[in-house]
Amino acid sequence: MSVQRNDWSLQRKGIIDQERHKDRVKEAIRKNLGSIVSNEAIILSDGKRSVKVPIRSLDEYKFRFDHRKRKHVGQGDGKTRVGDVLAREEGQGQGKGKGPAGQDAGAEYYEAEVNIDELAALIFEDLRLPFLEEKAKKAVPAKTTRFDEIRRTGVMANLDKRRLIFENIKRNARSSSGAKFGNVKKEDLRFKSWEEDNRYESNAVVLALMDVSGSMGEFKKYIARSFFFWMVRFLRTKYDNVEIVFISHHTEAKEVTEEQFFTQGESGGTVVSSAYQLALEIIATRYNPRDWNVYPFHFSDGDNYYSDNEEAVRLADELIRTCNLFGYGEIGEEGTSGYRRSSGALLSIFKDRLHRKERFVGVRIDEREDVYPALKQFFGQRGVEA
């Protein structure tokens, strides 16, 4: 019989195995990228750092009873009678068979907390800008300054006030006066210091084209949106010198801001050539292909005015001639995989008639899960056939 206290500071088994668990989560995410990429929680995360996504493969499977088909014994507050309703089943098919309070045995999924940055790193691992070429103009070293150091001396203009306050409070805390701000001394001062960064990089501009015509319903816009979400993220994380131009179109096209691009409503018919025309103009005036790598990506449901198809193909050919790669994604109705093609579906027309097909990628997207493969086709290592 005794009571003791020992030093357990070297005991780290739980933490080590927690890492193992994290590895499993990572692996599971990798395996489920397809469904995670188009998960609403992420696409609509609005700048949140991490989101919860359900992951199936992390359950510990055992022989167990079907929670929903079983009789349970519960305890009430003394007045329970036969026929009392304890809880209602909610979210049919969501896998979250909720029983009365505290009964969560029916939960089918393990919800993993996913950090969007980490997820992005996983997704982007295999992606790059295809046919990236050294272009003359801005391929000179781009000089940037990065503030990445803190020093005790420096110019007053570079004073780091936050750190100054912090240091001051720390010093006060050390002395007897308590952790308060005040009595600033020279030794509290901290200055930001920088380094010059020379990078040699090619320039690229991406033209994001989206159909916002009346036929682009909720699902189709969501797909286009999730694709562009990752594309924009990808381009901004991987390359410093990437410019993005947003163009939305129905019967006519116009250049819009990123925010408008993702939020504006739909209306009207579809004239694809209008968007291509505008794209070509923008390229001609602002992004001379001699200096820039140009990547137009276009999303539409392919419901183009029949009379416009001829023109669309001609302009697409011209885009391909001027650009490094032209990507076209055709979004189908939710759940109708493959066979259904509306009369004027552009994808098949493009596939038939375009001239330089090696610089064209066309994909069809019918499900949310198709977004990830589409990303991989657009930004994968080249040599992929559509």
Next chain:
Amino acid sequence: MADDREIKDLERALEQIWQIAARLGLDPFPTRFEIVPATVMYEIGSYALPGRYSHWTFGKAYHRMKTMYDFGLSKIYEVVINTNPSYGFLLETNSPIQNKLVMAHVLGHVDFFKNNAYFSKTNRRMVESVSSHAGRMNEYEFKYGRKTVEEFLDAVLSIEEHIDPNFFIKQDHPPQTEAQERAGRPKEGRYDDLWKLGEQSAPDAPQPPARELPRGERVPEKDLVYYIMRNSPALADWQRDAMAMIHEEMEYFVPQMQTKVMNEGWASFHHARIMRELDLPDRELLEFAELHAGVVSPQKGQLNPYYLGYKIFEDIERRWDNPTAEERERLGRRGGEGREKIFEVRELDNDVSFLRNYLTEELCEELDLFVYELVEEEEWKVTEKRWERVRDQLVSNMTNFGFPYIVVADGDHNGNRELYLKHQYEGAELDPAYARKVLEYVFRLWGRPVHLETTADGEQLVMRYNGEDHDED
């Protein structure tokens, strides 16, 4: 140091608690208490024993517990380990009165470990055993790769509860010699028996007595882990060894799973008695009352094992102390035998028999127990209040510590060494999605097609997995 004083105080309190416990009739193993930080507490809590082998599922449990603690959602006050001497762990942030309560509670558990029949065969040096297991597992990881071992363990852990709780490999089954082992093995090839054609036994030589098949070759066999470990055509030596280790650890844990209600009830019953006899200042008394109420409070809708067990022990004591006239006459109870009776119960029963024998109509009513189920896929409704039905449902749900009862029915199904498992259906259906996943795991262990016979929607159903596809009829 304040620290030392705190420990001195606790030791003094422990002395007192121990004496009261002894006076009340408790007979625990010597017990060591240790004050630990939250990380260690949760680590021991999630592994159930310190020093076990590594697996991501422990990490997951640890992460969950730790997070709950960090967010202030739940807290473990105490962890106790069934060894001799026993170990009780106290959370370093516990208040003095919390620690006293925990110590009293722990002594109740330790008394139960020592004296309940279902624990009689548990290995009281389990900490050493699991740490040697961990060493071996570690070696296998080093030799065969962490991933290989991990994936194998995933498969074994999916059936780890399916052992026979009355079967202890080591004690019941002294290691066979090589020769015996060979003799006992099932025929290895289809035509091996041809070799024996020439050897004819003399006609009137006495036939050797029909030897009963050794454990592990008989079917039906409840112990899936043992059966597969012995007979699987697909396992390497290290894998059989790993399965034996997990089997041994489960042997150790099963009694705890079989006596959860009793064990918690017993400990709660006694911490209440002991604390009542401790001379507590008013302030502490109040805090104790609050804590105790928290431990044994009924949770709405759910069954709190602490509370249920606690109430039943109290009730038994009362009924044997002050029997009714009828009980005196018909059952010959003399009265004043309450204490004696509860000690008898703690020695002989497990949860199933405990509830079957001692959950009375009055208690069911007082606790407001009921049966509920999902009606028309829509509402969770109370469907039964008659106490005998409620009791029977409770007992049935606790049978086989809440797991479906599954046996090996044939290890050579279709004459093709396929494994045929059978779920002994008793009114509750299996979760089919989970069952399919487990079949995939069992296939990994057995290496040949696996079948599972069960009942769904009132009809017999056989699920199969052949390594590639699922199939059922």
